[in-house]
Amino acid sequence: MELHEKKCIPCESGGTPLTDIEAKKNLEKITGWKLNGNKIEREFVFQDFKEVMKFVNNIARIAEEEGHHPDIHIHWNKVMLELWTHSMKGLSENDFIVAAKINTLAV
Numbered sequence: 001m002e003l004h005e006k007k008c009i010p011c012e013s014g015g016t017p018l019t020d021i022e023a024k025k026n027l028e029k030i031t032g033w034k035l036n037g038n039k040i041e042r043e044f045v046f047q048d049f050k051e052v053m054k055f056v057n058n059i060a061r062i063a064e065e066e067g068h069h070p071d072i073h074i075h076w077n078k079v080m081l082e083l084w085t086h087s088m089k090g091l092s093e094n095d096f097i098v099a100a101k102i103n104t105l106a107v
Helices: 020-027 049-066 093-105
Strands: 034-036 039-045 071-074 078-083
Touching: 020 034, 020 093, 039 093, 049 071, 049 078, 049 093, 078 093
Parallel strands: none
Antiparallel strands: 034 039, 039 078, 071 078
């Protein structure tokens, strides 16, 4: 099953983050994202602020459906996203699932 087809699992109680090897393996499945310490991040560039906000609103819908929320940095024509699992202080499969779903918006 592809990452964008999976559903996030609740992880509020902590748990063990992915190993570096597991994180790098998952990273290969999500185009455009990069590893930055214990987070993954990606920047998206748009024509204008209106397009940025449309994209952000679609991200919010996905985040609420999945119960897993990215850190969103909004600029006039770009959006920087960071994903990591706060309760684990690292990366979980949920981060990669949400990233893959966000990638489907950027097509």
